[in-house]
Amino acid sequence: MSDALPLSVRNIRKSFGRHEVLKGISLDARQGDVISLLGASGSGKSTFLRCINLLEIANGGEIWVDGEQVRWHHKAGRTRVDSQKQIDRIRSNLGMVFQSFNLWSHMTILENVIEGPVHVLKRPKADCRAEAETLLEKVGIADKRNAYPAHLSGGQQQRAAIARALAMKPKVMLFDEPTSALDPELVGDVLRVMRALAEDGMTMLVVTHEMGFARTVSNRVVFMKEGLIDSSGTPDEMFGGAASPAFHQFIGHFER
Amino acid sequence: MSDALPLSVRNIRKSFGRHEVLKGISLDARQGDVISLLGASGSGKSTFLRCINLLEIANGGEIWVDGEQVRWHHKAGRTRVDSQKQIDRIRSNLGMVFQSFNLWSHMTILENVIEGPVHVLKRPKADCRAEAETLLEKVGIADKRNAYPAHLSGGQQQRAAIARALAMKPKVMLFDEPTSALDPELVGDVLRVMRALAEDGMTMLVVTHEMGFARTVSNRVVFMKEGLIDSSGTPDEMFGGAASPAFHQFIGHFER
Amino acid sequence: MASFELLGFGPTGWGALLIGATLMTLAVTAAALAIGAVVGTAVTAAKLSSRVPLKILGNAYTTVFRGVPELLIIYLIYFGGSSVVTAFGKMLGYDGFLGLPSFLAGSLAVGLISAAYQAEVYRGAYLAIATGEIEAALAIGMPRAGRLRRIIMPQVCRFAIPGLGNVWQLSLKDSALISVTGLAELMRTSQVAAGSTRQYFLFFIAGGCLYLLLTSFSDQVFNWFERRANRSMPTATIGKA
Amino acid sequence: MDIGFLYSTFLTLMAALPTTLALFALSVFIGGLLALLVVWMRVSGNPVLSAFAKVYIFVFRGSPLLIQMFLIFYGLAQFSIVRHSFLWPYLREPFDCAVLSLALCTAGYSAEIFRGGIRAVSAKEIEAAKAIGMSGFLLVRRILAPIAFRHALPAYSTEVVLMMKSTALASLVTVWEVTGVAQRLISQTYRTMEVFLCAAVIYLVLNFILLQAFALLEYALSRHRRAPSFATVDAAKTA
């Protein structure tokens, strides 16, 4: 199955009450793909990522991870997954960095980072700790390792969340605006970390407002509009002028 | 007192435990000044804004608002303000947009926006509501007026927070990364709103990572580093090359 | 002796007395909850105050009223209360015994106990409010009273409802101890009926069922309030996926 | 005040203290385990288990302990099936019955308290755990339980103190603990206030120690909420 796609999404739909947020989204990610997901606020980017790792269960469509279909069913008006085991396994291969960080408030930063490797992947604690220290070093908050999330600045929390996701060594990473709370210097640092990951062949799906990243690091740009994929292509195609007028209007503000 | 400075800060110091976050910061804002506050994550920008409107009480230094000194004292190891009345009055003239939004979770967006005008400024509810609708229109979330904060996307919450601060018609606005959760299109919209405010002569202190804003809208750029003002000047001076090497390294990442 | 005859409303039935007693229990508990809300709010304010003497006072109140057996507090208020009233009457020239009515003494005693529990509930609810939201209120210069009324109280109420449901349950059961004052509430009436007819199980089960009736009625009220108060909150899912 | 009388009363009551403490410790321990079982059923998502837990909580929270204890001790023994079952050696013993009814009752209350703690856990932190592949018992053990327990602690400490006082009812089933002995003393001497004051002091001291222990635990478990410096604790809330 080594030639299976790491991630393949078919025709995903999702509504909140009567409000249809995703109206049928399909997306294939090949090994090593770095896909930038662009779109206006409220266009459903976060919801899309949350559907991929089943934090929201889609109302329709299919999700395939590493050639394996994620199964769910509808029963008595509720949607439930078929096998919790399957989901857990898949999720531990899908890293996620949340828009609102979601660090565990009762653990220090270091504990947050080693939690998954130690207790989900059951790896030796000493190894995990050493790796965690390296990761924290890399994102520049090694000195905060013993602080609790509530005592960190926004940017520090965001970097801790990135370190936590990376510590799981997932096959596919889902980033929800991983640099929103960072200053340009750190944005640079974090983007460098992500670029290195990309070069190592990690598959990534990145919701971002950083056009620089979309243009230079990613090999595909997907533009969402009102719950649909408006246009997508290589950065050259998209930024070169082949994309839809809506996308040009969207990035027009950036070019200013 | 019309020639008094709207905001003047002298030698502010602030520590958390043994960690000195602000090491003596002074800043004067003249009527209509738009000051961009730049600096790395953890350099103390949020803390500085929080000290200005007394959410944190500084360990030393002076704060003058509109020619009036904010008074506090130390007693039995605790720092307390002298007159809560004074603080409340001063605060209602200092608008603040939080990095983490801090919308009131038990109120709808519209209620969040009219809360201050109606209950602090005691203005007629109907007027406030009309103005609030206009403001929400301006930041583009008029359709969410009756939703609760928990049901909004990150960008929508941030815009609601901006509308809430503006509704108070403060003399000085403190913005803590007002565009961090926004997509470029919205960043453009929000920066346009801020530019309009600047043209109306509002005094603003803006923590931002948007160099475009710092360069074109603000008339002063202050660069913080490790709890101190590293360098400051007009955008032309700062971006022109007169600033410190640290600043150049900082923005270097942006220029890439 | 057919048991439904004993529980019925006929000439030998205890039905009417039991219903009356149930209503009496409801009334005493409601009065106690109201007294407790007023006193409890004051105690909460003291406990959260930054003034050390007030804080100590508040903490002492909750420690004593939670730590001392309820029966003793009821005794103290029922007997101690009347000696205070009698002494006061003497001062005004009335010579003789003046008692606190059982209902008043009972609901006052249970109310003061309830206040200690309510204070803990309110304190917990206050601490559950996101600090950022209070800061946001501070930042627009909302004065203390406004903050309390507009931001803190509504959220304290929201967070306190489940805890208040528990306090209501406690007070309902504490009210059973007022039987020492001779007030014909549900527990005493069940016991009197049991002793007078020697049908112990019948009347204890009947009494238990009536308490459950009160509980289910009050649960419904509290659930309604909780649903209303949580309109603005996303529902967290702890189940699968 | 008659010091000699107070002293001898105090000694008499202290002799019953071990009974009170044994009742308390056993019923809190067994009741706590039962509560975990009940709350697990309550939030399991299985409609049958959840309905059972709801009924359990409703019955044991909703009726006075006095009645529960009476029915368990005097009521169950009425049925000859019970008297001839393997349970009778336990149900025959007043002490075992007292512990049983105290534990059943506190399980109902504690289950509801724990459920409140679970509901207070931020949905976002749960999501973060799910996103790295945690679920089931692991999620509960590592994320849910620690946060929920911290939330439930104040209410639970109240419940534990209530249990200490509830042991007083055990004299109904001939287990003579502190309050029962006090009441017996009163019906012998008729010095209600003095005897009750002695009992009150004993309970107050016990409960004070309990509450202090819980406060300490609460403090230890809230490091993540405290600011590292003390000068600015709750600056926003007290300013």
Next chain:
Amino acid sequence: KEWKNVTITTEGAYAPWNMTNSQGKIVGFEPDLIKVLCARAKLDCKLVASDWDGMIPALTAGKFDVIMDALSITDERKKVIDFTIPYAVTPAAFATASDSDLAKAPGTGTTLKMTPGEKGVKGIEALRKVFKGKTIGIQAATVYAKFIYDNFGDIATIREYKTGADRDLDLKNGRIDLGFDDAVYFNDAFSAAKGALAFTGPKIAGTIWGEGEGLGVRKSDTDLRDKFNAAIKSALADGTVKTLSMKWFKTDVSP
């Protein structure tokens, strides 16, 4: 102080001495008797129910003026309150399950008169042989409790109950083998138990139980006590107490 209005309290749940009917009215031997006594003492009496536990403190606090609740006159109680002369004296007896092997213990059907502190009585010695190793249930803090501890404490297990009714339930359930209490009380309890319980061994009577049951009053109210004393004397003398006793107890309890 001129006595006119007097408040009398009773529990209203100690059948047949005093109990509550389904209309909430207090009836029984004592309510009937107090009507007679008040009329003779020319007092305007009000009968109110209160809990047994709070009764004596409530009397001393002044909430009521008189207790009438089958209150035995004991030295212990005399330290706190004052008593009238007794209006009833009752023997005590053992009870057991009718089908128990302890039924018909030696001396069943006879009456044994005892004095306080009396030791080595023959009838008791005979019982000790039969009761060895058994469990005896008594109501806590009564004169009967002391008697059982003194005479059977070394050979039998003794279990103390808060109320006699609880003890009777356990006697039926088989948790205990024997109960010991007021014979008049047992008489009524047996009829409610429909033959499941029965007397065994001799009834125990005499001064060992003190003077009998009297009205309790505050120590300061000697004038009130004297009025009731006179009333009780006359009610005893003309047989009123006996008539009422036969009506409620089917036996004569007048001293």
